[in-house]
Amino acid sequence: MAVNFEKLIMDLVAPLVVHPEDLLVKKFSEDEESITIQVIVHKDDLGRVIGKGGKIANAIRTISYAAASRIGKKINIDIDSF
């Protein structure tokens, strides 16, 4: 079973942003234990994607973590702006 994490995170983040043209989701590295995914959003969207006290960011992490746990991997998500 191959879950496409880039697409999953893209779908999770896309409705939140005002500047979809500046949204970038990229797999950074993958090894046997973990996957690192980099999310880059427009400067103005950063606050909305992270949320109050990282609430939204953590929700996104938890959902991705659940999806990744089925293939026995950990997932790290970095959220950053330009």
Place this chain on the structure above:
Amino acid sequence: MKTFRFETKVLNDATLKFAADEMKVNQEYVSLKVVEEKHGLLGLNKNYVVEAVVNFDPINDSIRFLQMILTDMEIKAIVEAHQGEENNFTFTIDAEENPILIGRNGKTLDAIQTLLKNYINIFTDEHYMVLVDIGGYKEQRKKQLEILATKTAKEVAKSRISVCLNKMNAYERRVIHTKLSDWRDVTTESEGEEPNRYVVIRPKAK
């Protein structure tokens, strides 16, 4: 739904972008409607009064959003929505792999709920109450909590010693408070800081 009225001289993509920026939503969800054309003196300056509307249906779009995420996770599931009184929505998900979606102590379930609530409230002005339940987990948890509340309250009433319960999230604390609100012998109070807030059940002074 969010609406926004403004005047403009030209109608093009930039107008749409402006409206989307003003309302702080993704421009794919915005549509424009010309309400009125204003002509200046001699009919030279033309101004449009435009109304921008967010195309969003809380129930159907939320179901689509949940289905999309579940498909991305490769989980087959049935999503149902139910509108309670006023702006109260309950979404029930039933999947083959419920435990994965619920997570430890309902952590993943809470994440889905937070995200969906945020998703709905971005596109609307009104405030919606959103509840997500997976395979009857919340209902079952509510029953358990009510049993725990009654049992502990009886003990407190008898021994007259305060009891602290384990840390719980806002919804779970609410269940306990509501359950014990009409008891004569005990009072309840939440203490501590999020995310380690907990309920204390105290005997009522006579």
